[in-house]
Amino acid sequence: MSKFDPIRPFYDSEVNQALKEIAHHPMMKAMMHFTFPDVREEVWLNQLYRTHSIRDFQINFIYHAIQKVLEKSSDGLTTSGFENLAPNTAYLFISNHRDIILDTSLLNTTLYEHGLLMTTSAIGDNLVKKPFLKVLSRLTRNFTVYRRLSSRAMLESSLINSEYIRNSILSENRSVWIAQREGRTKDGNDQTQKGVLKMLSLARGEISLRDYLLKLKIVPVSISYENDPTDVLKMPELLAKANAEIYVKEKNEDFRTLMSGIMGQKKKIHIAVGDVLTEEIHHIFDEEKALNRQLQRLTEVLDRVIISNYRLWPTNFIALDLLNNSDEYRSHYTPAQKEEFEDRLHKGVDMGNPIAVQNFLAMYANPVINQQKLEHFNPL
Structure with missing residues (x-):
């Protein structure tokens, strides 16, 4: 058993069997009828049964589903900065986070259209509790980040996530997407948590932190929606925070938010990617010797790029x-x-x-x- 088994996406050798197991699930049928309204069920079923890799599933099914979402619930997607990325090169995309599913789906759609490597993407375990969503998540190359663990378990989990990210980028030449903070930004303040960078540093081994961060090829990502389709759904948590109260999610709240994000009206959407943070990392490590200051300075750089590239509507x-x-x-x-x-x-x-x-x-x-x-x- 691989140490990554509890968190990893499916291997391609597992994809066909997984698809066969969920092919007749009501949610899969609903997704396929939405994506291919004029295609007979047996046609897309036969195509599913002939699918043996995550990439084929993403290109032949998920890509078209995202195009339909954009058509039905937005005024279009624009992008910038992708022309500066190199093909066949793995990057670590550190992104602001507004929508549970669409942030990564739209990024991968854009990467695919530009002939760039698509990502394996972090997703919280709270979002994949339903068996169907867990399978679909693994079929779209997500890896699981576990929440609400004890301090010791959290450190062990963070190390596994860090090693998985290192393995994806440096061994498999697979890009990775992670959010700049735990959970979505709900108040419009896109701020990088230093803990995210600490997690990344756990797997550096004997490599200096400077060299390791350079190897990861960190690219800041800014995604903005003219309308946040989940804006009203975020209000109870924001009110609880304003009143210094502990917020407890309702049953199925994450699923309701997920569906609202996909189908709610977003109007215009823009994704901007910055340049690889090479000069910035050299500059920080030339000036700072203490680990805490190095990571703090890097969060400040990420925040500055993400905020400045954010498209205002x-x-x-x-x-x-x-x-x-x-x-x-x-x-x-x-x-x-x-x-x-x-x-x-x-x-x-x-x-x-x-x-x-x-x-x-x-x-x-x-x-x-x-x-x-x-x-x-x-x-x-």
């Missing part, structure tokens, strides 16, 4: 003006766009609760505020 500027009761950024949106956003606000949030209103607006306004804090902010 009319909704972000509308929210900031509403939050400040001003019209400072009125040139960045139309009256009709403001009316549409206000309608979304009024329908989704208890307007009698000022904290709820403020949290909803801040969720959209904070990306602008964070860009303002950068030296060369230009909203144009």
Whole structure:
């Protein structure tokens, strides 16, 4: 038994059997009918039965499903920076995280369209508790990150995750996607947790941390949605946090959020990838000798690149003006766009609760505020 077995995706040799086991599952049928509405069931079933690798499943099925999602629930996806990445090269993509499934699916869609290596991607175990979702996750090359463990178990789990990432990039030449923090950003503040970088460093072995981070080829990723289809669903947790209360998720809340993210209206979407952090890592390690400072400086670099590359939309500027009761950024949106956003606000949030209103607006306004804090902010 491999030490990666508890967390790894399927091997290609396991794919066909796994597909046969879920081919007639109601959720698989629903996904296939959504993706291929004009194709007879026996046609896509026969194709599934002839699928023997994750790549074939991704290209022949998942890619088309994502195209249908974009068609039905968005005004289109734009991208930037991918032309600067090299083919047949494995990268570690460290990304802000807004949507459970789509962040990685859209990144892989873009990588595929640019002829680049697709990723193996981290996913929390809380999101794959249903057997079907666990199988589908492994079929789309996700590896599991376990949450809510004891301190000792968490260290052991982090080491396995770190070794899996090292093996994927350096031995298998497979790119990896991880979020910059545990869980999705719910308040619009995209900040890298130092613990993520500490986890990465666990598997460096005898290699210096500088050389190891350089070998991983770290690429910051910024993904932004004009509308967050799960914005209202995030409100209870934000309110609990504002009231210094412990938030307990409802049963099936993660699944409801997952489906809302996929099918909810997102309007425009943009993914930007930065350059590989080579010069930045050299600069940090030339200046800092203490491990804590090295990692802290690297989180600051990641934050700066992710925030500066984040595509701002009319909704972000509308929210900031509403939050400040001003019209400072009125040139960045139309009256009709403001009316549409206000309608979304009024329908989704208890307007009698000022904290709820403020949290909803801040969720959209904070990306602008964070860009303002950068030296060369230009909203144009």
